[in-house]
Amino acid sequence: MANILKGKEVVKKVKESMKRDVKDLNNRGITPTLAIIRLGENPDDIAYERSILKNCDGVGIEGEVYEKDENISTEDLISLIEELNTDNNVHGILIFRPLPKHIDEDIIAKTISPLKDVDCMNPLNLEKIFEGNMEGFAPCTPKAAVMIMDHYNIPLEGAHVVIINRSMVVGRPLSMMLLGKNSTVTICHSKTKDLKGFTNSADVVVTALGRPKYVTDEYFNEKSVVIDVGISFDENGKMAGDVDFDNVSSKVEAITPVPGGVGSLTTSILLSHVILAAKSL
Numbered sequence: 001m002a003n004i005l006k007g008k009e010v011v012k013k014v015k016e017s018m019k020r021d022v023k024d025l026n027n028r029g030i031t032p033t034l035a036i037i038r039l040g041e042n043p044d045d046i047a048y049e050r051s052i053l054k055n056c057d058g059v060g061i062e063g064e065v066y067e068k069d070e071n072i073s074t075e076d077l078i079s080l081i082e083e084l085n086t087d088n089n090v091h092g093i094l095i096f097r098p099l100p101k102h103i104d105e106d107i108i109a110k111t112i113s114p115l116k117d118v119d120c121m122n123p124l125n126l127e128k129i130f131e132g133n134m135e136g137f138a139p140c141t142p143k144a145a146v147m148i149m150d151h152y153n154i155p156l157e158g159a160h161v162v163i164i165n166r167s168m169v170v171g172r173p174l175s176m177m178l179l180g181k182n183s184t185v186t187i188c189h190s191k192t193k194d195l196k197g198f199t200n201s202a203d204v205v206v207t208a209l210g211r212p213k214y215v216t217d218e219y220f221n222e223k224s225v226v227i228d229v230g231i232s233f234d235e236n237g238k239m240a241g242d243v244d245f246d247n248v249s250s251k252v253e254a255i256t257p258v259p260g261g262v263g264s265l266t267t268s269i270l271l272s273h274v275i276l277a278a279k280s281l
């Protein structure tokens, strides 16, 4: 049976330090506030939103949801962001991605104030990740994956890490963070030939496909460390990761569960960024 890399212990550490910070902020008359922009009703977005709001309550952060039609124009979305940028009562801004296809993501990313950009969408913040500087706002999901590996002392220096995802939310920034840890990184995606060949020869495999239980034990060997970033719902509405946990966990060295793994930490990191923003504004 594999070593189960749970998010819980790391979440606890992050939450304890957040509670102290919120107390200090409250004493200064500040309630840390996150504005969430959701376009349409994508189930991934709704799942994240629900978990954010639940965790906001527990920590003492105010979460405000701006739900807009998915057909909103780029101009109207820009106006909303600009309003939030100048609102002194808003410290962090999160926009669920991927954005609807008709929206110009480049312009939107540049519109978010870098000081409120809690999920690292603005290229000014992303540039720091490319330089290996992790002090500001790193994208929350890849940061959660790295923090779990650090917490459980998964050796990353010199390790071959295969990432199955090339998005700006997960794969690309994660590859830069792991380079900063001296890993050798391979990014795989839907057009990769012989995916199993890559994953089988890797030390660590990070999956973010969004296909419940798609990845089976044939992808791994006995030494594999499996970091499952996927969060989706199976045909019974039950939360599941990309990896067929029951099948894979009997073979590999270590694996993160879903729920209770990377996703649980992603939300806490997002909230810690709201507090960081509130402290520095």
Ligand SMILES: Nc1nc(=O)c2c([nH]1)NC[C@@H]1CN(c3ccc(C(=O)N[C@@H](CCC(=O)O)C(=O)O)cc3)C=[N+]21
Residues within 6 Å of the ligand: 044, 045, 047, 048, 051, 052, 094, 095, 096, 097, 098, 119, 140, 141, 169, 231, 257, 258, 259, 260, 261, 262, 263, 264, 265, 266, 267, 268
């Ligand atoms: N700009 C942007 N950044 C994102 O990080 C992002 C996004 N857009 N769009 C949607 C996806 C989806 N996603 C989820 C994260 C946590 C849960 C979740 O359910 N978390 C639970 C626990 C899950 C678990 O235990 O594994 C919790 O925190 O309590 C769901 C979905 C983030 N995403």
